[in-house]
Amino acid sequence: MGEDPARARQDSHGRKRGPAGADRCPDRRAAEGGSRRGTGRQEMKRRLRAAIAAALQSESDLTEADLAPIGIEVPARPEHGDFAINAAMVLARKLRRSPREIAQGLAPALEELPEVERVTVAGPGFINVSIRPSAWRSVLIQILEQGEDFGRSQREQPREVMVEFVSANPTGPLHFGHGRGAVVGDVLARLLDFSGHRVQREFYVNDAGRQVRNLALSIDCWRRRHAGEEAALPEDGYHGAYVEELAQEMPPDASLEAIEEAAVEAMLEGIRRDLSDFGIHMDRFASERALVSAGRIQQAIGALQERGVLEEREGASWFRSDRFGDEKARVLIKQDGSNTYFATDIAYHMDKLQRGFDMLINVWGADHHGYVPRMKAALQALGQAPDALDVVLVQMVSLVRDGAPVLMSKRAGEITTLRQVFEEVGRDAARFFFLVRGPDSQMEFDLELAKRRSLDNPVFYVQYGHARLCSLLVRAAERGVQVPALDSASSVDLDRLVLPEEMRIVKRMSELPEVVRRAADSRAPHQLVYYLQELVGSFHSYYTAYGKVDPILVGEEGKVAARLVLVLALRQVLRNALDLLGVSAPERMDSLETE
Template identity: 45%
Template sequence: GQQIRLLGESVFSRWKQSVDPGHPFPEKGYHGEYILDLARQISMQEDLGNMAEEDAIAFCSRFGKEKMLEEIRSDLEEFRVHFDTWSSETDLHGSGLLEQSLQALRQRGMVYERDGALWIRTTDYGDDKDRVIRKRDGQYTYFASDISYHLQKRSRGFTGAINIWGADHHGYVQRVKAALNSSGVEEGWLSVLLIQLVKLWKGGQEVKMSKRAGQYVTLRELLEEVGVDAARFVFLTKNHDSTLDFDVDLVKKQDSDNPVYYVQYAHARICSIFRKAAEEGLPVHWDPPPVLGKLTAEEEMALIRNMAEFPPLLEDACGKLEPHRLTYYLADLAGLFHKYFNMGTKNAEYRVINTDDVELSRARLFLAGALRIVLENGLGLLGITAPEKM
């Protein structure tokens, strides 16, 4: 595509400027240290001077694309985001799927020619106008590739698809759905979540970024500074349609202001309670003990009621595609536990382990064990670790 071509031109210009500082840089080219890095890597592997300029730019485009994609894959794996299949527009063209999709649309009478271009009748399915899928010069539009990409997914047997797009693509949603409906895909098969921007804050100031100007913070840099667990938790604290303010300084704190620390610390505290119970020789039975009736404190009842909400909350959050509700739930549950635990540090009567009342200790250990399971499962669903010590 045009953006990959521009990447190649940018890299080539930086390479050329290393021997000819006056060589012009593309007006809309990409800036940033990474372009220089790519040019340096190429200079160590290939002599672009022996190539025609057009061939050199094409080489820079391929090299840059492969290197950037390699970094993206690596960063996502580090972030615990795994994709089973990676697709490219080139694959769609090479596989013949694009032509197959168009042929199917022709058979359904959903395409027509006008002004030398090929159009799809998306207005029949709610779009505000019909769309071009093949330009008069014979080149396919991005829209044609998008249609084929989704049809290929459906042909693999998926009963639904969820797309995550930037908010600036909101005008694209209805036309894609209309195109799929015109291809025989049932209404509701495609769901689109539009995500808002993330604003990064450090030292009380917003970090200004511009991709084209080369001013940005990469995901890897963020992970190196705050860690994968903290980054995942914070990214999941807002609904997809809300702007996210990511405060780096807050996320690095080790106190109740830091939500991920607060939740993980609750799990670690419970693990320490069980280590203490083992030291005291208190037996832990995972079958509900008959002494559970000894749990009478209002704080204990609050924990039990809150844990009982876990299964229906998960079902509802999954059905509505709202994972942020789980982060808030875990933070609330952790807050209840920390309040309960701190009561015991001030008043021995509320301690989980009380050697003077073994039955009460057994009941409270069972409660703590149930809480540990919920916290571990909740964090696990978010792809976040549940540490036993902190």
């Protein structure tokens, strides 16, 4: 505890962040001057916004705040161009002029930009801007140059983010239901990192409470039975076969405390292995017991005491969380002098703050949503802004096989483990499945569906797209077609890419940085999944449409070279996006043929 989160930083992929990544500053790139090279979508938007701002401010005294609500978006319809700007509508009231009039006035300023091809005013006052194809094509070079860093962005104000997730009781293996929170937390962490924050992932281990004591008692019970004694399992004891197995490993003279410790250690080891095999790496396992023995609970209670938000009543100590938006006050110290769970939770969150994190994200099961207000209240009482803590609630997942519910009885120890699920359907499919819905929508996980090779299970569709691209490159090599290398790609004449389908793919690819950012900011990993499906779809469509008439690898040399640059760039984008999801990007799909 107490280490500086800024130290020993690694990105989500376990790579040390090298100077190459740090060097990539979009602003500096832009500052290099009028070069078309490296103008990505974000840079285009920045320039459009700047042009609008300059034009407006030259003729009226508008403030930054007036300009803030101006949005630059992708129009729903392609005939509306590449960007739609709502500035005229937003400012109509303020300027006391009609939107269309304002829009007409702004158009010339935008037309002056070299990358702008056409500006039209349409509808209620939208300014529609089309960008020259050559500017779009240069995105391809940018993608190849940035490689695995394409899509990464910098933040003006990066934050020290702690993503706490899974945090399952160390009293048994991970249940399949933990899988959703695990993957959502993991991908969220990757997205936050990739979009410019500094991120640590943590698993909070409840190793001090009654649950682990119960586990120890259950083990003790089995130990006695093995020794021939009559012994009854505790009321709410643990039933799984692993309990009996653990009992056999315990030395006969082990104390209850020793059993507890050994059991927790064994359980955690299993959990670590499950997570690791599911592609999830934690930076730290935070022990509740360590917090307790370090006196952190008292410290937290003391801190609240100092702030005057505690109250003694009925022999207990209450935190007046109701003063900070919670429904009612909550007990921290019970009549019998012991702490409630809430007290240790406060201590843990305070510890996170003390370690320098300024953005706390917790991924919780939706059944814990009732705890959100009190936890936020505690942080506010400690002087934090209300949004210092963000709880992402993941809804329940029900396990289904061919549409029929898979029955489980926790009592009888019949739980389906996370491991069973990902071993049956595969890690890629399991992860993708958990990610394909928004966290707050309930979902069914159909085991048969997840294994099926159909579009119900879009991971295959996406991976196939990647494999297809790889296959194209292999085919090109076989035919002796020159595949452009990184340094020669910039000398390829990209103006040979003229098909609308090609431009569509290029524009989609350019969106990755924004998609990543938005998915991170709105805590919605599924947005990246949808993006991927659309991007891959646009490629499959292109591939099929021209496969007969004008195949990618066939034809005049310059055209083929330009298309291969497109192929290389798309492969890179797919890889980066899949990597963010923790899903593999296979070069061939032959595993399916062996089934």
